[in-house]
Every structure is written in C-alpha cells, then in structure tokens.
Amino acid sequence: MREFERRRIEGGGLPMHGLIASYVRMTDRISDYVGYLAASLIFVMGGALIFDAITRNLIKMPVHWAVELTQFILAAYYFMGGPITIKNNAHVRMDLWYSTLSTRTKARIDLATIGCMLFYLVVLLIGSISSLIYAIETNEKRFSIWNPSVIPIKSLLVVCLILMLMQSVAEVFKHIETLREKELA
Template sequence: MQGLIGKYVRLTDRLSDYVGYLAASLIFFMGGTLIFDAVTRNVVKMPVHWAIELTQFTLAAYYFMGGPMTLKNNDHVRMDLFYSTLSERGKAKLDLVTVFCMIFYLGVMLAGGISSLAYAIATDERRFSIWNPSVIPIKSLMVACLVLMMMQAVALVFKHIATLRGETQS
C-alpha cells in the first residue's frame, strides 16, 4: 500500500501496538495492587478499601486497550469451520464482509460510549463505594479505545482490499 492509505495503516498499526504493549504492562500493576491489598488486609490488619476497585478499573482498561492490537494481529477468536480451507483471496473476501459487521458494531458501541461519557461528565458520576471514585477516566479511556478499534477496523478494510488486489502489505 502506498500513499496516504499506506501511511494511515502504518500509523494505526503502530498506535495499536503502542497501546497494546502499554495494556500488557497493566498486568504488573494489577498484580502489585492485589498483593498490596492482601498484605495490608492479612498481615498489617489494616485493609485498604480501594485496592480491589482499582484493580477492576485497571482490568477494564486492560481489555479496552488490548482490543486494537488484537485486531491488528488477527488474534481474536474465530469459528474456524471452513475458513482455514479458503485461499488467501477467499479469506480476504470473508474478512471484508465480517469487518463491515464489526465496524457497525463498533459504531453502536461508540455511540453508546459517548452517550455514557457525556452522562458521566454531566452528573459527575461516581461508583457507590467507600472509595467513591469517578467513572469519568475509565469511560473516557473506553471511548478513546473504541475510536482506536474503529481506526484499526478501517485499516483492516484497506489491508483486505490490498490482498484482493494482489498487493503486498508492508
């Protein structure tokens, strides 16, 4: 792929990789938070009420941020009833159909995410707990990651079209 489309695909792929690797590092943060919670609760006998909830928020961020890289690397789950028997062009045709379904789904998710974020901002939405954290940061991250997933899905459309045209992808 050359020109503007090629630059778009490469930029989106790099951004997806960066966000995906950042997401992978969140595992260590979650582990540390859970160990800290276990030590303060069981050894020091002074529980921290925010650790489990912070871990839940971090896990949500992990899933959101891992989505674009999963799409880019084609690591998502697929029902492989006959897909593996198709030629590269056949796979590209089928992938092109399914990527448009995914774009529709992501569009609906994005519209709902934006609506949910707008509500959270307007009402200063918070979790009902002792810690009482704002949900605006996690909802903002959700919307940003849905936008990146949509960008990655569009990049996949360009990649599948390039495959159908017999172009090599760099």
C-alpha cells in the same frame, strides 16, 4: 500480521498508495503501543492485589480501594487490548474451516465480518459517548467506600473504541489490497 501484508505495507510486493499506506502504518504502530501498554497493566493489577493482600492479612488494616482499582485496571486492560487484537488477527473465529480457504476467499470473508464489526463499534461508540457525557454532567461516581469517578474509565473506553475503529478501517485497506494483489498477480 500476515507476512504478505507486512511486506506490502513495508514496501515489498505491491505497495498501497502513499496516504493509505501511511494511515495503515500509523494505526498499526498506535495499536502496538497501546497493546504493549495494556500488557504492562497486568503487573500493576498484580501489585495492587498483592498490596491489598498484605495490608488485609499481615497488617490487619485493609485498603478498600485496591480491589476496586484492580477492577478499573482490568477494564482498561480489555479496552486497550482491542486494537492490537484486531491488528494481529487474534480474535475468535472458526479456524477449523477458515484455515482451509484460499487467501482471496479469506479476504472476502474478513471484509464482510469487518463490515459487521464496524457497525457494532459505531453503535458502541455512540452509546459510550452518551454515557461519558452523562458521567461528566453529573460527575458520576461509583457507589463504594472509595467512591471514585468513572469519568476516566469511560473516557478511555471512548478513546479505545475510536482506536478499534481506526484499526478496523486499516484492516479493510489491507484486505482490499490483498484482493487487488491477487487480481494483478
């Protein structure tokens, strides 16, 4: 998070109105928590792959679920990393020209792109809810030796898309406050 946003949200500078500031702080904390939890999944994936390598090569008794479990964990890692990526402004952008813009112009551009992202996330959420309902109704499973249910990973996708939407709305509030701060200064 940029320093001027951090000061404003934490009470320095021009504070956001109470309810909005509370929403932004709460959403930022949730995004941080989920992001740090996602980062720890790397170790779980590594452990599962090492376990698979040991059982497959040393014991000569392969476990067929380890690689597939790693695929599920990797999907969870991507889903859970979305909110903190939005919060930390760590997504892909053309910084070659963006970095030369004024803070106010950056806020305007970010508001426009967040609008596009919100539309995309809403469409993605509608589709993922539909997919989750289908998975629950049919008790959908992967077609493999392990045959796991896909309901947990589809549920996690829905939850993470909601968190990404919440974080995107928080970013809208931050950018609006940036524009207001510039006008008042």
